[in-house]
Amino acid sequence: MNRALLVIDVQESFRQLPDWELVSEPDIVGQVNRLVSLARAQDDLVIWVLGSRAGSGTVFDPARGYVRLMDGLDRATDEPVLVKSAHNAFTTTNLHQMLTRRGVRELTVCGIKTEQCCETTTRVAADLGFDVTFAIDATATCPIPDLDGGSALGVRDIIERTRYALSGRFATIRTVAELTGTPLR
Template sequence: MNRALVVIDVQESFRRLPDWHLASQPDIVGQVNRLVDLARAQDDLVVWVLGARAGSGTVFDPALGHVRLMDGLDPAADEPVLVKSAHNAFTTTNLHQLLTRRGVRELTVCGIKTEQCCETTTRVAADLGFDVTFAIDATATCPIPDPSGGPSLGVADIIERTRYALSGRFATVRTVGELTGAAVR
């Protein structure tokens, strides 16, 4: 096993946010499960990561009960579930050590939010020497308000910007169909 699927922040917290109805990929659970099925079929490691902000009083505060995987996601008993408090999945967890111990050199990244935790994890992973595939349609984001009061940046623009920023620099960007289709050939 030298590959791993890293599922980032696909958690109920996001469904509690007021803008979740504007999410780019409302069926993210279905897309993630396609990647999980592929990873398990190939005997790849699946790592689940949850984002938490203890004591924040927000939907990311574990005390409120929303820091848990979205309904429909079911980690196997031997699949690690890590909890992070940083934007990337490495800084506040033992993810790097876990992957290194298992000889993992290739990662597929998916989850929520496309441009935030998923992209940041991808960049850090590339800096650490991992070969990263970014499953762009197994990520989700919501519009980002303009801090200057102008129009929000829409989800299509966010996803396209992420594709441009990561492709050929930090990751190979693929769709779930490309990844699952390549596996069955």
């Protein structure tokens, strides 16, 4: 087992946000489950990561009850769940040690948000020497408002920018269909 699938922040917290109705990938759970099935068939490690901001009073505060995997995700009981408090999945968890101990050198990243926690985890992983595949259509994001009052950056632009930023520098970009060898049903 020298590969792992990292499922980043596919958690109920996001469904509570007002912009969730504008999400780029409404079937994020289905897309992630396709990758999970592939990983298990190849005897790859599957690691689930949740984002948490304890004491914040937001939907990312565990006390609110939303820091849990989204309903419908197919997690096996023996697959680890890590809780992070940083944007990337490495800094505030033992992920690096877990991967190193198991001899993992290749990662596939999927989850929420494309440009934030998924991209940041990918960049850190590449810096740590992992070969990373970024499952672009198994990530999801919502429009980003312009804090200076301009128009929001749309989801297609966000995903395209992430593709450009990561491809060939930090990761190989693939779709779920390319990874699984099967088209979306």
